Amino acid sequence: MFILDILFYSFIVVVCFQVSFYLFVYGRFAFSKVQKAAPKKISVSVLICAKNEADNLSSFLPSIVNQDYPEFEIVLINDASSDETLKVMEKFSEMHSNIKIVNVKPVETFWGNKKYPLTLGIKASKYDFLLFTDADCKPVSKNWIKAMGANFSNKNDIILGYGAHSKIKNSFLNKLIRFETLITAIQYFSFAKIGVPYMGVGRNLAYKKEAFFNANGFMGHMNIKSGDDDLFINQIATKDNTTICFAEDSFTESVSKKNLKSWIKQKRRHVSTAKHYKQSHKIVLALSYSFNLFFWILATVLLTFTFKWPFVIGILLLRLLVQYIIVGFSAKKLKETDVIILLPFLEIFLVIVQLYIFINNLIAKPKHWK
Template sequence: MLTITLYFFIIIVAIQFSYYLFVFGKFAFAKTQKSTPKRIPISVIVCAKNEAENVARFIPLLAQQDYPDYEIILIDDASSDNTLEIFEEFEKQYSNIRLVKVQNNEAFWGNKKYALTLGIKAAKKDYLLFMDADCYPATKDWITTMSAQFTMHKTIVLGYGAYEKKANSFLNKIIRFETMLTAVQYFSWAKTGHPYMGIGRNLAYKKEEFYNVKGFISHMKIRSGDDDLFINQVAKSKNTAICFSPESFTYSQPKTTFKGWFTQKRRHVSTANFYKSFDKVQLALFYVSQLLFIILPIILLAFQYQWILVLSLIGFRYLFSWIILGFSAGKLKEKDVMYWFPIIEIVLIFTQLNIFITNIFSKPVHWK
């Protein structure tokens, strides 16, 4: 039995090696992006529900973008705070801001996709750039850098939505590492020709992509997934580009409690159940290989079975994964989280296991 366990462990290390080198390596070793500004007309779309404090801080940053032809579509999704009033003041202040007011609809109660659909229909430009209400662009060149990736054939651009750094917070490092790892995965798979998701905090696509599939209609009843489910449906190797220049990043304020972050991750994980079969399999295989990489060597070392070989395999796995993720973290300006890599990885593996189990017995709460 121990011999079989050892062989199984070797297979797991081989699977991990394949993921890191042949998939994640596509992004880790990618050259620095160089792009020529396109200056194409852009509609920036921001959907907010009860985000008064955030929009008051961040919308002015959008209005200060150094870009010649863009409009900002502000969508108020039936907020109960003073988000709408703040939006109305911005509409008066900035000539390129237009407001979409969404009333509660019985058929689409609390559905962000319904609100976004109204905003997209109101947009006058053919190219759409999305950001969440609790986000802000890293630079005044955010629109310029993201839109530069559009070409005649590349009509979808996947960006990076980072989280702010909080000093002396281990939870913050966990959140940023998990966000970085997720980005490495969807950037890398996009570079292999299998794009499978994007994030609404930083995402762009041509309006025709939305209308070609009748918008969110195929998954309108699923509360989440206005970003990743939509991209999973429409993205292909020929029409998808990635953007990882630091000027294109957006930043959000991270959760400050484990409970808040855990609830957020429950929503994200539940949406992945509706991905295409190949994408669900590759994500599941990677996670299972991570989990077994922790469990199997514990069993082997407990019985002191081939312990030199087991320790060598552990060291080899951490060497190549640390190198690949280290290069990736450098591209995404997240190098500091790599000092905690082994510990954070273990925390994430068992947190995700907890999420899987919890989601079986109760449904996560979505857009309120």
């Protein structure tokens, strides 16, 4: 009984931490309003780095080309593709004068490292404002460039956007992927709102070219194959130079993985960069995940032994209520409300998957970005 008493009070501490975190950190984004920024008269370079993405480029490049924006270029970076990627790029380039191709040959030193071709693309771009997305992404609106670019200012060097995943009907995996994407966005938007920006996603990210070169580009972590988006933002973002954009016109949508194995492989690459974040960011993120894990373990143990079960159920429901409110308001902003009904189940699965990824990354590190 003594052990169960300890577990019970530990459960209370965990829930108090989580409720406070949801209300005072995640709540900053959940209860915020879209700030309508006036359109800027700036020229924008859109950069897309692609490796063996012929089919996706054929499908999604038209949504970039047809953006309603007065002056922009599209820099297509072919990272030593072995398929028809370069030919697809050349086809589009022949039809549209604002497309520039950077064809990157294999370099043994930088094999499997997206940062090298991306650096060449940035150097080749002619405009001072850079907007990034992936080859398997499409903007949800013709006003994507306008919505993201409007947030640049003398102060704002970095714009963090939202990159959603396409919906697949009757797929639990798809809901899990989109739930993970939603929670990640809530985290990095919320931390940016409280003045502690720590990451962005390459599916929808913008920054000034000047900020890139002032930071010596990716040189501080060029030896790390992943992290061209989140690790770079972790390096240069501050409360003074970073803002967020979650206007609906600013969203992008990428192709969702259709099997668990390929999604886990993708997430392993993403998670592998987290250990290189600033120490304070690593501690907070580790605590957040640990408390999530402990919450479900402690709740399961206490309910299995029916130890003070009315109190345990009450505390559990309080935590879920706060979570539903915060995540629900956030999901409404990001147009992901259909995942909310399965929230507890998705969270449990996600906690398990994240633990599996963490263990696997300790055993064997991901080798390259594609």
